[in-house]
Amino acid sequence: MSQSTTTTTSSVPLVVFGPSGVGKGTLIKRLFADYPDKFAFSVSHTTRAPRPGETDGKEYHFVSQDTFKSLLSENAFIEHAQFSNNFYGTSVCAIDAVRSTGKRCILDIESQGVRQVKNTDLHPVYVFISPPSMAVLRQRLHGRATDSEEAIQKRLATAVVEISYAREEGACDYIIINDDLETAYSKFRDVALGNLIQGDTLPPLDD
Numbered sequence: 001m002s003q004s005t006t007t008t009t010s011s012v013p014l015v016v017f018g019p020s021g022v023g024k025g026t027l028i029k030r031l032f033a034d035y036p037d038k039f040a041f042s043v044s045h046t047t048r049a050p051r052p053g054e055t056d057g058k059e060y061h062f063v064s065q066d067t068f069k070s071l072l073s074e075n076a077f078i079e080h081a082q083f084s085n086n087f088y089g090t091s092v093c094a095i096d097a098v099r100s101t102g103k104r105c106i107l108d109i110e111s112q113g114v115r116q117v118k119n120t121d122l123h124p125v126y127v128f129i130s131p132p133s134m135a136v137l138r139q140r141l142h143g144r145a146t147d148s149e150e151a152i153q154k155r156l157a158t159a160v161v162e163i164s165y166a167r168e169e170g171a172c173d174y175i176i177i178n179d180d181l182e183t184a185y186s187k188f189r190d191v192a193l194g195n196l197i198q199g200d201t202l203p204p205l206d207d
């Protein structure tokens with residue numbers, strides 16, 4: 001691949017999506033650790049209150065519901081969502097802020113957000129991280145031990161929605177199955193660096 005192609009591909013944002021518990025955070029954390037000067041998350045806006053230790057503009061841009069709504073009406077967000085009465089959104093400005101530092105912006109969002117991004121002129125690269133099977137996803141959610149059984153069941157139900165979206169024509173540029181972590185990370189790193197890879201094929205995930 002020519003240098004110019006690599007540069008162009010690796011400067012557009014990278015959207016990473018996939019069911020909760022599949023290992024997106026694990027892969028992204030490792031990428032940030034390996035390449036601290038190359039990648040960054042954009043800072044999202046939220047209407048939720050800051051938690052102790054959080055700084056405005058660092059973890060989030062903390063705004064009121066009214067400010068959020070007016071930003072929304074000005075089309076300031078490329079995607080937004082509501083979770084338990086709070087709004088969250090990724091602004092065009094936040095993505096530009098990452099771009100201006102010379103880093104590649106990474107977006108870790110749900111398929112609902114991916115659909116919204118598709119309606120913008122951002123044109124990122126879309127990577128779907130897939131579990132090797134639903135049984136493995138279930139095991140990982142239990143193994144992480146951060147959720148109640150009820151929350152795990154909810155995440156599994158949402159996983160079905162994420163996976164069925166990934167099956168839609170043109171939903172993603174790359175599928176990476178996170179079975180063996182080293183193999184998955186090596187593919188993920190290549191995509192993030194703008195290299196062409198042979199993506200995986202979605203497994204049946206009907207177990």
Ligand SMILES: Nc1ncnc2c1ncn2[C@@H]1O[C@H](COP(=O)(O)OP(=O)(O)OP(=O)(O)O)[C@@H](O)[C@H]1O
Nearest residue numbers: 019020021022023024025026140144178179180181
């Ligand atoms: N390839 C792998 N093999 C085994 N375990 C893994 C692998 N990848 C990740 N895990 C483990 O699976 C669990 C879920 O991973 P992680 O929290 O990164 O998922 P996630 O997709 O970021 O979830 P969420 O969207 O809920 O934040 C963690 O305990 C992690 O250590």
